[in-house]
Amino acid sequence: MSDPVRLSKRLAELLPCSRREAELYIEGGWVSVDGQTVEEPQFKVQPGQDVVLLPGARAESQPPLTLILHKPAGVSVEQAQALLGAATRSTDDASGQRLLKRHLQRLSTPLALENSASGLLVMTQNWGVIRKLTDDFSKIEQEYIVEVDGSLSEEQLKRLQFGLSYRGRPLTPCKVSWQSETRLRFALKAPQPGQLQHMCQAVGLQVQGIRRIRIGRLAMAKLPAGQWRYLGAHERF
Numbered sequence: 001m002s003d004p005v006r007l008s009k010r011l012a013e014l015l016p017c018s019r020r021e022a023e024l025y026i027e028g029g030w031v032s033v034d035g036q037t038v039e040e041p042q043f044k045v046q047p048g049q050d051v052v053l054l055p056g057a058r059a060e061s062q063p064p065l066t067l068i069l070h071k072p073a074g075v076s077v078e079q080a081q082a083l084l085g086a087a088t089r090s091t092d093d094a095s096g097q098r099l100l101k102r103h104l105q106r107l108s109t110p111l112a113l114e115n116s117a118s119g120l121l122v123m124t125q126n127w128g129v130i131r132k133l134t135d136d137f138s139k140i141e142q143e144y145i146v147e148v149d150g151s152l153s154e155e156q157l158k159r160l161q162f163g164l165s166y167r168g169r170p171l172t173p174c175k176v177s178w179q180s181e182t183r184l185r186f187a188l189k190a191p192q193p194g195q196l197q198h199m200c201q202a203v204g205l206q207v208q209g210i211r212r213i214r215i216g217r218l219a220m221a222k223l224p225a226g227q228w229r230y231l232g233a234h235e236r237f
Contacts, residue, residue, distance in 0.1 A: 002047045004044040004045060004046050004047075005044065005045060006041065006042055006043070006044065006045075007022075007026055007031065007033065007038060007040070007041055007042070007043040007044070007045050007051065008022040008023045008026060008041035008042070009022075010045050010051050011025065011026065011031060011051060011053065014051060014053075015053065017059070021059040022041070023041040024059040024060060024061060025053060025057050025058075025059050026038065026039060026040065026041045026043075027039060027041065027061075027062055027102070028057070028058060028059075028060060028062060028098075028100070029098060029100045030053060030054045030056075030057035030058070031051065031052070031053055031054065031057075032050075032051075032052045032054060033045055033049055033050065033051055034049055034050050035050070037054075039100060039101055039102060062100065062102060063126075064124070064125035064126040064127070065097070065103050065124070065125055065126065065230060065231070066122065066123070066124035066125070066126050066129050066230070066231035067084065067103070067104075067107070067122075067123045067124070067228050067229065067230055067231065068120060068121065068122055068123070068218070068220070068223070068228060068229060068231055069083065069084070069120075069121045069123060069223075069227070069228040070118070070119065070120065070121075070220060070223045070224060070225045070226065070227055070228070071113055071117075071118055071119060071120075071121040071225075072118055072225045072226050073116060073117060073118040073209060073211075074115060074116065075115065076115050077109050077112050077113070077121070080109075080121060080123075081104075081107060081123065083226055083228070084104045084107075084123075084228055085104070086099055088226060088227050088228060089227065089228060089229065090223055090224070090227045090228065090229040092222070092223075092229070093229035093230060094232065095229065095230035095231075095232050095233070097230045103125075103230075106125055107123040107124060107125060108123070108124055108125070108130050109121060109122065109123050109124075110122060110124070110129070110130045110133040110134050111133050111137070111142075111215060113212060114193055114194070114210075116210065117209075117210040117211065117212065118209070118210070118211045118212075118225060119144070119210075119211040119212035119213055119220060120212045120213060120214065120215055120218070120219075120220040120223075121212075122215065122218075122231075123228075124231075129231075129237075132237055133215070133237065136237075137190055138189055138190045139189065140189065140215060140216045140237060141187055141188065141189050141214075141216060142187070142188060142189070142191055142212060142214065142215050142216075143185065143186065143187045143212070143213050143214035143219075144185070144186045144187075144188075144191075144196060144210055144211065144212050144213065145179060145183050145184070145185055145186075145210075145211045145213055146183065146184045146185075146186060146196055146200060146207060146209070146210050146211075147182055147183055147207070147208040147209040147210075147211075148182060148183070148184055148200055148205040148206060148207055148208060149182070149205065149206040149208060150204055150205040150206055152203060152204075152205070156203040156204070157176060157177075157203075159202070159203055160174075160176040160184075160199055160200075160203055161173060161174060161175065161176050162174075164198075164199055164202050166192065166194075166195050166198050166199070167192070171195070171199070172188070172189065172190070174186060174187060174188035174189075175187040175188070182208075184200070184205075186199075187214075196210055197210070215237055216236070216237035217235075217236055217237060218231075218235055218236070218237050
């Protein structure tokens, strides 16, 4: 009885093609074994197992990708990664990207949200995205909707925009306006953990919820809570 062999070797013999081309087909999710897609070139196949190259297959390297998730409130960043999967991918995802297991692995979250907050969370494998959001953190405007109980005078609203301090340091000016009777819209740069809660409490407001809806030019739009999509090729922060 023959020993099992690496899937990449078996595929290279079947097509035929080079071992590298076989690895690219497999890593791209274009190869099935007994009807199940396998993405690992080192996967061992037994003699007699049915190895098939799927229609439309392309031997291309897989670039690092970026996802955006609408994180629900009360969910940690670690727990948020467990939400990623085929069932929670937005039906409005217009990227045309085929979902691969590798896309949901080794993800970094350069602008994490507090557990109690909800909203736009960037999860990426792309070092360029990580560097952009990290190096330009103080320059990129973020937008939040804060649910509050209470009312504000014009003077208090101006204090939110400029005049408060946090952790012993004056806060930089920001944009604050009423979106509705219970919702304030904040647009600010380099927000610190706990800052929005502190600002609202400083003017007598009780915070009921915080949701991030934009990072730079990237808006969460109508992405439902708990769902995710791929960052489009032409979307920028």
